[in-house]
Amino acid sequence: MKMKKILSTLALTLVLGVALTSCATGGTATTTTAKAGDATTVATTAGPAATTTTGAKPYIAVISKGLQHQFWQVVKKGAEAAAAKYGVDMTFDGPASESEIAAQVTMLDSALAKKPSAICLAALSTDSVTDQLNKALAAKIPVIGFDSGVPNAPAGSIWANASTDNKVAGALAATNMYPAIKDLVKAGTVGKAVRIGVVSQDATSESIKSRTTGFIDKMVELLKADGITAVAVVGHDMWKNGTAEKDAAVILDVSVAATSGAADCATAASTVLNKDVIAVYGSNESAANGILDATEEGAKLGKIVAVGFDAGIRQKTAVRAGYFLGSVTQDPYNIGYKAVELAYQAFKGETVKDVDTGCKFYTKANIDSADIKDLVYD
Amino acid sequence: MSVGTNTGNGAAIKGTVPNKGLGIKGKAPKKVNQRLFAFAALVAIYILFCLLGKNFFSFETALNILDASNYIGFMAIGVTFVIISGGIDLSLGTVALCSAMVGGVAWRVWGLPFWVGLILVLVTGVAFGLFNGLLVARLKLPSFIATLGTMMIAMGLSSIVSKVQTITYPARTELPWFKNIFQKWQVPNGTSTIDIPTGAVILLIVLLIAHVILTKTKIGRYTFAIGSNEEAARLSGVNVVFWKTVPYVISSFCAALGGIAYGCTYTTIIPGYGQGLELDAIAACFIGGASTTGGIGSVFGTIIGVFIMSCLKLGLPSMNLQPHYQKLLTGIVVIIAVLIDISQQKKKR
Numbered sequence: 001m002k003m004k005k006i007l008s009t010l011a012l013t014l015v016l017g018v019a020l021t022s023c024a025t026g027g028t029a030t031t032t033t034a035k036a037g038d039a040t041t042v043a044t045t046a047g048p049a050a051t052t053t054t055g056a057k058p059y060i061a062v063i064s065k066g067l068q069h070q071f072w073q074v075v076k077k078g079a080e081a082a083a084a085k086y087g088v089d090m091t092f093d094g095p096a097s098e099s100e101i102a103a104q105v106t107m108l109d110s111a112l113a114k115k116p117s118a119i120c121l122a123a124l125s126t127d128s129v130t131d132q133l134n135k136a137l138a139a140k141i142p143v144i145g146f147d148s149g150v151p152n153a154p155a156g157s158i159w160a161n162a163s164t165d166n167k168v169a170g171a172l173a174a175t176n177m178y179p180a181i182k183d184l185v186k187a188g189t190v191g192k193a194v195r196i197g198v199v200s201q202d203a204t205s206e207s208i209k210s211r212t213t214g215f216i217d218k219m220v221e222l223l224k225a226d227g228i229t230a231v232a233v234v235g236h237d238m239w240k241n242g243t244a245e246k247d248a249a250v251i252l253d254v255s256v257a258a259t260s261g262a263a264d265c266a267t268a269a270s271t272v273l274n275k276d277v278i279a280v281y282g283s284n285e286s287a288a289n290g291i292l293d294a295t296e297e298g299a300k301l302g303k304i305v306a307v308g309f310d311a312g313i314r315q316k317t318a319v320r321a322g323y324f325l326g327s328v329t330q331d332p333y334n335i336g337y338k339a340v341e342l343a344y345q346a347f348k349g350e351t352v353k354d355v356d357t358g359c360k361f362y363t364k365a366n367i368d369s370a371d372i373k374d375l376v377y378d
Numbered sequence: 379m380s381v382g383t384n385t386g387n388g389a390a391i392k393g394t395v396p397n398k399g400l401g402i403k404g405k406a407p408k409k410v411n412q413r414l415f416a417f418a419a420l421v422a423i424y425i426l427f428c429l430l431g432k433n434f435f436s437f438e439t440a441l442n443i444l445d446a447s448n449y450i451g452f453m454a455i456g457v458t459f460v461i462i463s464g465g466i467d468l469s470l471g472t473v474a475l476c477s478a479m480v481g482g483v484a485w486r487v488w489g490l491p492f493w494v495g496l497i498l499v500l501v502t503g504v505a506f507g508l509f510n511g512l513l514v515a516r517l518k519l520p521s522f523i524a525t526l527g528t529m530m531i532a533m534g535l536s537s538i539v540s541k542v543q544t545i546t547y548p549a550r551t552e553l554p555w556f557k558n559i560f561q562k563w564q565v566p567n568g569t570s571t572i573d574i575p576t577g578a579v580i581l582l583i584v585l586l587i588a589h590v591i592l593t594k595t596k597i598g599r600y601t602f603a604i605g606s607n608e609e610a611a612r613l614s615g616v617n618v619v620f621w622k623t624v625p626y627v628i629s630s631f632c633a634a635l636g637g638i639a640y641g642c643t644y645t646t647i648i649p650g651y652g653q654g655l656e657l658d659a660i661a662a663c664f665i666g667g668a669s670t671t672g673g674i675g676s677v678f679g680t681i682i683g684v685f686i687m688s689c690l691k692l693g694l695p696s697m698n699l700q701p702h703y704q705k706l707l708t709g710i711v712v713i714i715a716v717l718i719d720i721s722q723q724k725k726k727r
Contacts, residue, residue, distance in 0.1 A: 091698045099651055102449075102644045109442040110695040114432045125646035127546040131557075134550075138570045204544040204648060237541055256542060258650055 057089050060343045061111035062120040062336075063104065064094035065147065065205070069285050070312050071332050074377040075147065078336025079120070086344045088117070098205065098260050101128050108132045112141070118343035120162075122147040124205065133157040142346035146339035148207030160352040162338035164330040166207045169359040170214025173281055173307045173328045176361045178222045180305045180325055184278045185223060188249040190230055195251045197272030197280040199287040201265060203238045203256050211283040211309060212239065216252055223250055235272075253277065257290065265290030277304060285310040288327065298323025311376035319364055326363035329375045334358065412667035412719060413679040419711065420686050427689065431696030439692060441562065444578040446688040448561075449474070449639040451581045451681060453659040455588045456632025458680045459625035461663050462592070464605040464672025465514060465521035467626060468656050469506065469528035470633035475652030476536035477502040477630075478637030482545035482647050492553055496638060503634025504627055506532060511623025529653065537649040544648050547641035560642040577639060584635065588677045591628075601625055605672030658687060661708060665715045686711060 062079050064072050076092045083090035093111075095103040101124045108129055111119055119136060121143055123129050133150070136143050137157040143150070145161040181196070188194035196219065200212045216239055220231050232248035233241040239254050253275060257268040269290035272280060280301075282288035288308030295301045298318035308315050308327035318324040334357040346352045362372045428435040453470050460467040481499035484490045490498075506528060513524035550557045550564075558564070560580065564571040592598035600621040603611040612618045636655075641647055664670065665686055666679025690704040 093695065093700060096702055099648055101646050105644050106446050106691055107695060110692050113436060113438045113442060127549060127645040130549050
């Protein structure tokens with residue numbers, strides 16, 4: 001009897017041990033180790049966190065908003081390239097989904113406990129990490145924001161950002177969509193309004209909010225320039241502009257998914273698509289995929305002018321097939337690369353400042369051109 | 379601790395229902411072993427990470443483990459009562475976050491004082507508990523179905539109350555007392571701070587109160603009696619409808635406490651969030667030796683289960699591993715824990 005108990009305890013310890021070590025061997029692959037020739041001695045330039053890493057290779061912890069999209073995998077590639085170039089140890093973590101705020105906070109906590117040379121962070125919610133940012137500030141650990149960065153962070157805690165200007169990117173979608181729908185919106189009148197659908201994965205994350213806002217603001221501006229002022233923005237409290245649907249000639253109908261899950265994004269998309277829209281915009285990969293889910297991969301879009309955001313194999317296929325007019329792409333590789341580069345420079349004590357990593361509009365015509373094909377990941 | 383549980387349990391049966399036919403006595407002693415086993419596993423995991431992890435053996439990491447355990451800890455303590463009573467509570471994750479959402483909205487949007495918001499969190503929690511109790515005890519719905527429904531109701535309500543807007547709990551700069559009391563008291567020390575884990579102290583107090591309720595009071599005795607053999611309890615004159623409701627109320631109340639802890643530690647409450655947290659809490663109960671068929675369990679065992687999970691959560695990144703491995707390993711621990719439980723039960727018979 002007693003023997004059995006001891007045995008079972010041993011068994012568990014063993015299983016855990018084996019599991020852990022096997023994970024360890026599998027996992028170490030993600031840690032980018034530097035090649036020789038990077039004899040970076042801290043003595044030359046007294047970096048801010050130099051004391052914590054004297055004698056060892058600098059360690060940079062990168063914490064993203066997720067890993068689920070191919071987007072993040074390209075960011076990771078960029079980060080790895082920069083880590084290899086500058087000879088730093090780098091880890092790349094991210095929560096399983098973009099609703100997992102608690103998981104991300106825990107990741108940041110454990111990164112801080114490892115006393116890193118610098119941290120790159122794409123925060124899901126700035127409010128949730130304020131304490132941690134203050135702690136890094138006190139410990140003089142440089143924090144670099146990337147992708148959507150860390151908006152409204154405590155003063156001085158974010159040393160620089162490597163990110164896309166999301167409002168500009170959202171506006172780019174509107175600018176490119178407008179010529180295709182110009183005649184249709186001009187035909188809209190009060191009482192017989194035309195409707196433009198906007199699908200947003202959430203109304204929480206700054207980057208997604210900005211892309212949705214950027215699109216709406218630009219669209220309203222373009223309409224105004226053509227003399228159409230009776231524009232109603234409806235569907236969500238965050239964006240509604242006070243004009244009632246019945247008083248509008250053009251309606252911008254915002255549909256926000258209940259969660260970031262694929263099914264909810266598809267539901268949000270089909271909600272607006274069922275309202276007889278002339279055009280639809282999805283403000284990130286999930287939202288664009290939601291539109292694809294609701295329309296048999298775009299085949300059922302018919303005459304609806306669709307514009308997406310980001311890339312991914314499904315969206316690219318829809319653009320190639322002409323179902324999507326086109327999509328806005330960021331430069332995920334550059335985001336990851338610049339983030340780690342800025343982190344390294346900050347660690348070395350160099351002055352760092354924000355870097356705009358850029359965005360472009362791609363269509364059926366230019367998707368395979370040299371300046372686009374590396375930005376649109378599968 | 380564990381011995382206390384079992385003697386209290388045995389005494390309860392003697393006092394209320396005929397001992398025969400309950401079949402508790404034979405099962406009791408081995409539970410001690412499973413709890414010891416869980417504790418040994420926790421220590422082993424901790425030592426393993428101290429040896430292999432980077433800076434794992436530090437006060438800072440210990441504080442991080444307490445932070446990550448806090449909200450799940452409250453939820454797990456609560457659901458232990460339901461599991462001992464022979465039921466299950468799938469609603470507690472969304473109930474926790476929905477309750478937290480109500481309190482947050484009351485403060486941010488309706489402009490009520492924050493302490494009123496906190497009371498509203500607890501009131502909302504208790505209301506959900508009464509609703510679950512009504513469905514399960516009086517209307518005789520299977521607890522699985524009833525609490526599944528409540529889970530969805532809570533999820534929907536939190537989106538409705540918040541108008542699908544994220545609500546943030548007070549930051550340290552806004553209302554310092556909130557984080558000071560419910561998470562960490564930060565004592566300035568030069569440029570940095572010394573953190574005192576006040577949230578963990580509250581968890582400890584709730585744990586001790588829950589232990590006393592479970593082992594020394596009528597609530598505990600009847601919870602065990604109903605979980606062991608509901609029919610026998612009813613025949614011996616226990617008001618089963620009432621006493622079966624109580625565990626659900628305790629569970630939802632603790633979930634609401636967990637909601638406050640979550641709001642305090644992670645600040646941002648996303649509408650409709652919380653699904654899945656209940657499974658972590660329930661897993662902790664089973665790691666800690668609760669029986670799937672009811673009648674057996676202890677809050678101390680449960681809290682060990684919680685700490686095993688948080689240790690994995692914090693320890694794996696210290697070894698530069700993705701924290702997602704935590705789920706995989708927790709799954710393995712749960713299965714082994716229950717397998718050992720079953721093999722020992724078979725042997726006894």
